[in-house]
Amino acid sequence: MPLFTPLVCLLCMGLAALRHPAAADPATRDDAPLLLLRWAAGLLPAQREEWGQAMLGELDHIAGRARRWRFATGCAGAVLLVPPRGRAAAALWAITAMAAAGAGLYAWTGVRYGLGTSDWVLAAIALVVAVGYILVVGVQVRRPGVVLPGLVGGLLVAVAWLVPNGFTFYGLIVTVPHLWAPLLQVIVVPLVTGVAGTLWSGSAVTGRRIARLAALSAGVGVFLYGTLAIAVIGAAGAQIDATWTISANVADRLATNAVFYLWFLPVTTAALGWAAAAATARVRPRLATVAASTTPSSAGSIAAPSGRALNGRWSSRLLLACTVVGALVILAGVFLKG
């Protein structure tokens, strides 16, 4: 199943390049401080939107690379330090609490079963990843129209990962699901999330953010559930290798749980959801137009695709075609083997 991940990422890169052909033209690029500040201004709530425009307007009159960087980073820091409110704050705290509970349970289980040094290194990496997710969620929940559909999508993804195992602790750890389950979890549900998020919000940009929030919230939630299952069940049930110690068995389960739910689930869901949102915008161009209009206005504009951009478009199509063929070959191989 991990073979799907690079394919999914390639697929998304191709679709993303198809969606933004003009970005390949260096003449249309803005400098990094402007891009940073434009991104930060987009995080402000609607009632503070004017202040984002004020920062962008001021940056336009600042000369000198270092001064522009200082101004942009200062403003971006100020925007990020403003705590979210209402539904956004509730979502952020809920996901943070789930991640903290998962990390705490992981540590408790590790101490109880006496994990080795290498297992604790993996635990530290998982902790860093979880903290990174919280930071990304902290950004996503500030975007308008993302929180509710993102959490609903996350619930859908989490259910898709838990249903094939019967929602039980034992089933989640020990049961090997049927072949249809990975296809549903890795392909169908992320695609549905991306398409539904785009149609719900009426914007491809928001649809991608919804898919991202769904992926992260589901990953953190299922990681917590899986860690709880391991903490309760321990080394009971089927073992991969009968010669393993109890500690090794639990360590393997914890590692598998972290890799699957903190890395594989979020990456594949976010990537395929992103691709689905981009594809939806291709089918309904009006959604892409709505998305572009939500970006704060400032110096720099979107130019018509140049010859270089059109070459990039053909490269993207080639990349996309190769990826689809590769995915079909792997799927066929999996089916034939099954």
Place this chain on the structure above:
Amino acid sequence: MQRNRPLSAQAISVLQALAADPAHWRYGYDLATEVHLKSGSLYPILIRLADRSLLETSWEPGEGSRPPRHLYRLTQAGREYVAALPAARADRTVSRPRNRLSEA
């Protein structure tokens, strides 16, 4: 319910810079340079002052494709606030501006 905490030393230094010529509209970057504040401190202060109606804002239209620029000056309430400041506090805030975002 909105809390009305006392203004910080930096916020008062911004008010005093604006009070030097109350009828004149000022740019944000010029204000930041004058009171030695970073942009990350200045904008939260400006937002807070505007929320308290001590500051009024306006837009200067951009030339050509340039974006409009935000302008600031004191309201009547802002002028009265600055006029009512104790002289000792005013001297202290001007001589030792600090750069703490949380006290905006």
